[in-house]
Amino acid sequence: MAYKENYPSALLSEAVEAISSLPGVGRRSALRLALHLLKQPAENVHHFTDAINHLRDQVCYCKRCRMISDSEICSICGDNSRDHRLICVVESVRDVMSIEATGQYHGVYHVLGGIISPIAGVGPSDLNIKELTERVRGMEAPQEAEIILALSGDVEGETTAFYIYRQIENSGIKVTSLARGLGFGDDLEYADSLTLGRSITNRQVFKP
Amino acid sequence: MAYKENYPSALLSEAVEAISSLPGVGRRSALRLALHLLKQPAENVHHFTDAINHLRDQVCYCKRCRMISDSEICSICGDNSRDHRLICVVESVRDVMSIEATGQYHGVYHVLGGIISPIAGVGPSDLNIKELTERVRGMEAPQEAEIILALSGDVEGETTAFYIYRQIENSGIKVTSLARGLGFGDDLEYADSLTLGRSITNRQVFKP
Numbered sequence: 001m002a003y004k005e006n007y008p009s010a011l012l013s014e015a016v017e018a019i020s021s022l023p024g025v026g027r028r029s030a031l032r033l034a035l036h037l038l039k040q041p042a043e044n045v046h047h048f049t050d051a052i053n054h055l056r057d058q059v060c061y062c063k064r065c066r067m068i069s070d071s072e073i074c075s076i077c078g079d080n081s082r083d084h085r086l087i088c089v090v091e092s093v094r095d096v097m098s099i100e101a102t103g104q105y106h107g108v109y110h111v112l113g114g115i116i117s118p119i120a121g122v123g124p125s126d127l128n129i130k131e132l133t134e135r136v137r138g139m140e141a142p143q144e145a146e147i148i149l150a151l152s153g154d155v156e157g158e159t160t161a162f163y164i165y166r167q168i169e170n171s172g173i174k175v176t177s178l179a180r181g182l183g184f185g186d187d188l189e190y191a192d193s194l195t196l197g198r199s200i201t202n203r204q205v206f207k208p
Numbered sequence: 209m210a211y212k213e214n215y216p217s218a219l220l221s222e223a224v225e226a227i228s229s230l231p232g233v234g235r236r237s238a239l240r241l242a243l244h245l246l247k248q249p250a251e252n253v254h255h256f257t258d259a260i261n262h263l264r265d266q267v268c269y270c271k272r273c274r275m276i277s278d279s280e281i282c283s284i285c286g287d288n289s290r291d292h293r294l295i296c297v298v299e300s301v302r303d304v305m306s307i308e309a310t311g312q313y314h315g316v317y318h319v320l321g322g323i324i325s326p327i328a329g330v331g332p333s334d335l336n337i338k339e340l341t342e343r344v345r346g347m348e349a350p351q352e353a354e355i356i357l358a359l360s361g362d363v364e365g366e367t368t369a370f371y372i373y374r375q376i377e378n379s380g381i382k383v384t385s386l387a388r389g390l391g392f393g394d395d396l397e398y399a400d401s402l403t404l405g406r407s408i409t410n411r412q413v414f415k416p
Contacts, residue, residue: 006305006308006309007305008275008276008277008282008283008284008301008304008305009267009268009276009277009278010278011259011262011263011266011267011278012263012267012276014259014262014263015259015260015262015263017259018255018256018259018260019256019259019260021252021256022241022244022245023240023241023244024237024240029232031302031305032231032232032302033230033231034260034263035300035301035302036230036231037230037260037263037264038263038264038267038276040264042264042265044229045260045261045264046261046264047226048226048227048229048260049257049258049260049261050257051219051222051223051225051226051227052223052226052227052242052245052253052256052257053253053254053257054219054222054223055219055220055222055223055242055245055246056245056246056248056250056253056254057250058219059217059219059220059246060217067216068216068217068220068246069216069217070217070218070219074216075216076216092243093216093243094239094240094243096216097214097215097216097239100214101214
């Protein structure tokens with residue numbers, strides 16, 4: 001049944017409103033979560049909200065790769081044992097975490113912060129693409145370097161990959177994309193470690 | 209796949225930890241929610257956490273029925289058009305909202321704040337049962353009043369109903385329970401409005 005929305009308290013109603021603004025959380029789940037929080041000791045609830053506020057207010061992005069970081073340069077970009085001439089371009093922070101979890105990649109990353117999507121109103125200028133082209137331009141001997149376009153296999157991913165390819169093709173850098181061991185249209189995020197790891201290893205020359 | 213838990217930022221890791229402490233939210237969903245919040249404007253995130261903090265810090269419970277309320281006496285107890293000699297005893301705030309949503313009940317409530325459950329370590333003294341017996345004791349002509357034990361049909365619900373019945377049987381008040389239009393073992397919360405409304409209307413004399 002749907003609750004008729006007669007909340008007994010404006011405070012409860014506002015909390016439910018706020019919680020149900022999260023993606024995938026309906027009003028019924030939001031009410032359940034609000035009542036759960038209400039039963040917890042106040043310090044637990046404050047710890048919960050503080051953790052979220054701290055994340056939002058204090059988070060840094062790596063100056064080089066735009067990954068979430070606690071410092072100006074993230075731990076991956078700051079790691080000299082990694083191959084800094086191999087840049088894996090991904091849509092999001094989650095994708096970095098997914099690829100790191102495979103343990104099969106030892107280069108660095110560039111996080112776009114989204115994907116080109118005319119429907120969602122996201123254009124190239126909303127993403128960290130300019131930062132990527134500047135990174136490539138700043139490289140010595142780019143012909144010995146490589147960019148892996150590790151984007152999802154859907155239309156937006158292909159469009160973004162093509163756009164980036166156009167921006168950097170004159171630099172002489174080698175451009176590859178993930179091996180299509182990933183099923184077409186699959187979201188990178190849901191791939192299993194083995195498939196994702198193989199598709200990093202078997203990456204192919206980008207053919208637009 | 210399970211993420212290996214290498215969070216790129218301690219702030220992110222703490223936020224994921226906090227969010228995954230919510231019931232029914234795993235670490236993967238928590239990461240998704242944390243990254244979602246990170247993309248929102250700071251004022252939206254602060255509004256979200258403020259709403260939760262305000263709920264936890266400022267919420268009142270009605271002095272009479274222990275329902276969540278914005279004032280000392282809730283809007284139901286403060287409503288003179290309702291029948292104050294008819295008290296519906298429920299486990300939780302959600303149950304009040306469910307029954308109110310049926311539109312078929314015009315008495316008042318008493319929220320126990322839980323159910324007797326030896327396994328969960330919840331005894332009668334952890335619930336608002338003493339407040340209920342005092343309410344009954346304070347009544348003029350209790351034999352003209354009625355208490356509806358609107359508790360779930362499982363063992364804990366039956367145990368709680370029996371315990372309350374024992375506490376008030378000498379007062380002369382009429383004690384009823386919900387009509388068993390509800391399936392046995394069903395949670396009150398998941399009943400549809402029609403069944404729940406009928407079971408309020410067809411309530412039966414409590415036979416322990």
